[in-house]
Amino acid sequence: MTALARSGSAARFEVARTEGCRVFAADGRSAIDFQSGWCVGNLGWSRPEIERALRDFDGPTYVYPGHGYAPWEELARALVGIAPPGLQRCFRATGGSEAVEIALQAAMLHTGRARFVTVEDCYHGDTLGPRSIGDGETRNLFPRLGLPAPRAIRPPLDEARLAQVETALKRRDVAAMILEPVICNLGALVPEPAFMRGSEDLCRRYGTLLILDEVATGFGRTGRMFAAEHSGVRPDILTLAKAVTAGFAPMGATLMRAAVADSMLKAGAYSTYGWHPRSTAAALANLAWWRDNKETLLAHVAEMGGLFAKRLAALGLGPVQGAGLALGVRAGSGSQAERIKARCLEEGLIVAAEGDVVTLFPPLVIDEATALEGLDILERCAAG
Template identity: 35%
Template sequence: MKRQGKQVVHGQYNILGLQEALNFGRQETRDYYKRYINPGLAGLLSLLDFDKQFVRAQGAYVWDREGHRYLDFLGAYGALNLGHNPPEVVAALEEVRERPNLLQASLNPLAAALAHNLAQITPGDLSRVFFCNSGTEAVEGALKLARAATGRPKIIYCENSFHGKTLGSLSVTGRRKYQKPFAPLVPGCEAVPFNDAAALEGKLAKGDVAAFIVEPIQGEGGVIVPEDGYLARARELCDKYGSLLIVDEIQTGFGRTGYLFACEHDGVVPDIMCLAKSLGGGVMPLGAYITRPDIWDKAYGGLENYALHTSTFGGNTLAMAAGLAAVQSVVNQDLAGQAREKGRFFLEGLRRLQKKSPLLKEVRGRGLLIGLEFNTPAGGLLDRLTLGKVNELSREYFGSLVAGQLMNKYRIITAYTLNNPNVIRLEPPLVVGREDIETVLGALEEILVQRGFLSVALDSTRTALGSLFKKKA
């Protein structure tokens, strides 16, 4: 029996079960990804030999099917501040497993408690919370709130920023590559250079700006740290011209930069703060924004407007239990203090390495949000023989080559940043041990000092060719 190309067995659909999925081999997973999910992603990861099958995870470690242990210094882009499968979060989920997870005809006491906790730990008078499921949803909600509360149309954002890929969030994400295929975007969104208060004032002074949205540190932009005082000046300018300040702490929040929230470095209290990633303890999808009550009430106050912005899964029991456990653990373990101390140690080691290696252009970051930007090798016989291709390869891909070396030779997981592929991020769980940081420092020294560009490029080529031959075999 056939039904529009779908495989039907004895009148029933060919539905796979959990155990069958758990037993998928590497090639089978590749094939299904290419057929049903994202062929380009599957092709890239298999070419770089990044599509290993990981079957266990705990803390800062994951294990592949062959039993090899890897250090996770990517940390799910900041979602794993507590590490993989933190037992306190897993235990909280088990504790609520018999409660209704979704029941809109009631008020969830867990949501009430988590909102209270967020109001306690966030700066200043932020205290009204909206729960959703992801960072991009938190940004969408913040943009809508700003327009509704101010009655103004414009949103100002920064070049090189990243706030998400849904249409509203994408409209304030500062990279044309991601925006162009989906134009026209949400109108009224205009970019200014990051770390440029004068340019920001030029936009705000027109008096029609609802909000300025900014990351305290640009993560996907290449871990770009603004000068001290930039956020404080942005706060002053927003107050001066009646615009709201939205601070996107989705990647920088919950201790990542050595503060509970990165805006505290400049002593800034935003009007709206976006949260997600590690808020769910690395186990449950969970996003939120938090604002002042007067801003919320202007947009959603009263019985007429309370339902203008809602979320079916926002505030569900499992996510709230995970959030309660995660926030409590971040505070009780002083993960912000740990990130500050470990980050200082890590950055000092990386800057010593920078002095030894001409390949390492810049080391930047704060706490355990660190970016390494690489130089283009200067000239040389090999570059002349290849008509400049060596420099071109380095400029465009050297970050991914280093990440590939760390993964395939040293079993250390990293990745390049989305807006700048020649920067790799080092963003481990905040519970990472100092000895693991030393392991990464040692691996980077071998790659960048002892071996150098040509060795890395040749090894990466062999890895790619090996992957191609495996697929053909």
């Protein structure tokens, strides 16, 4: 019996330390991390520049949300400055689910509508709002969730699917369409740019907002700073979390157009620990690192992404999908994907599995030698 409530099997890997692209266990084992804590440690673990910023931090213990704090404004400006154009305001949150909650509420308040359009089997967080619009299997476990059931678009997300999007929107009762611009939660599924752009046009036509959830894809994961850049769509609302602090502290952020933010503010927006001063310092240090290294790192992601994709295709499993260093390979079945994941951990490699897809989110800074060492382990584990 453990006191800690958790789903899934008991952890077989008791983490003691993290460093660069590796995680070290209390029993002396170590593993190459091709999961990055699920899109959190994009710069590798223990990034020295961010560690230093936190060691040197001498700001307040805490700031009450009703007070001013100059680094909040600095961070909000910095995020708005690098995000897709048109997003002018930024709300504070403690993580991804809260960031999505804010997004859903803002869309409802702005449009006066309660329904959402999603991608089938999507995941946007564990709180009631995201669960209400999330995958049907989880939704149906609950007697009744708050929001009306979403209208879900089934992949493939190509130009032909736009007819289904239009059908879902044309009753003009949809507050927002929400999706990940590269769907990490469906094994790094990439919607076609024509689908993204067509959906944006349809949202505008029917008075529906477009929410891009970049909680997982943000900060370089797919080879661009934000995955929205692959298609050039301009969301009304964008959610961020995970890699915003490179893993050093919890944080979420919801960026939106000024008019949508004004609608949200009517209901108020309070978050006791949203943007704690130490989280804010970590995020600012992360953004400073990106400012100095963006071009070099994204070129590296392109190079490593090519190497990973080639090796995944040669595994003899199913088709490979993804962008940058968000990559998935179909393993034939969910149990086969889980088997490969478990075997990899035994052999010293951490990978993820989403449905029947083995998913890889390696640190963006991974060097070629470590990448090849991990890919060799994956090859052995996929074979038998």
